[in-house]
Amino acid sequence: MHCLTVIYPHPDDPEAFKSYYEEKHLPLAARLPGLKRYHYAYPDAVGGGDVFCIFQAYFEDGASMGAAMESGVGGEVAQDVANYSPKGAQIFHFPIEV
Template sequence: MHALIVTYPKPAAAQAFKTYYRDTHIPLAIKLPGLLRYEYAYPDALGAEQPPFFCIWKGYFENEQAMQAALASAEGKALAEDVPNYSPSGAKLSHAEIGGGQP
């Protein structure tokens, strides 16, 4: 399995970000071809230091090729074009092969 990981910096208007993200951007994201599942979160600090990002999204694909195809698709392009509508500072994308299992 392969994950697309997207992180966002803290926005000026946190609640506006969350509302737009949930109501508009996520419905676009779930249209990505080959997306098996997704998750997103707004992490809190576990200690004194704040997390380096405001929001994190992970989308899971069968493999890296499926992820790359999704990003290159019309849906992927529409998704990327939507980012400035709620995150003027943009987003950082990374990806990783997923390992692990049940404890």
């Protein structure tokens, strides 16, 4: 299993972020080819930090994740980020260790 993690900074308008993200962006991301499952949260930071939202998507392996990111839907997902998070996002990916 391979995990894609996206971390978003605090937006200027949290309610606008949540509305767009949940109503438009997540349904788009759910169409990523090879996506096994995903979840997201608006966490409370422990010890500070500039994290408003975390998204995690799971794929069979790194190759599947890469193919999803390079797909047409992956391009749409990447381009859509500026519509709700003009401050951008940090993206990480890693194999799940058990």
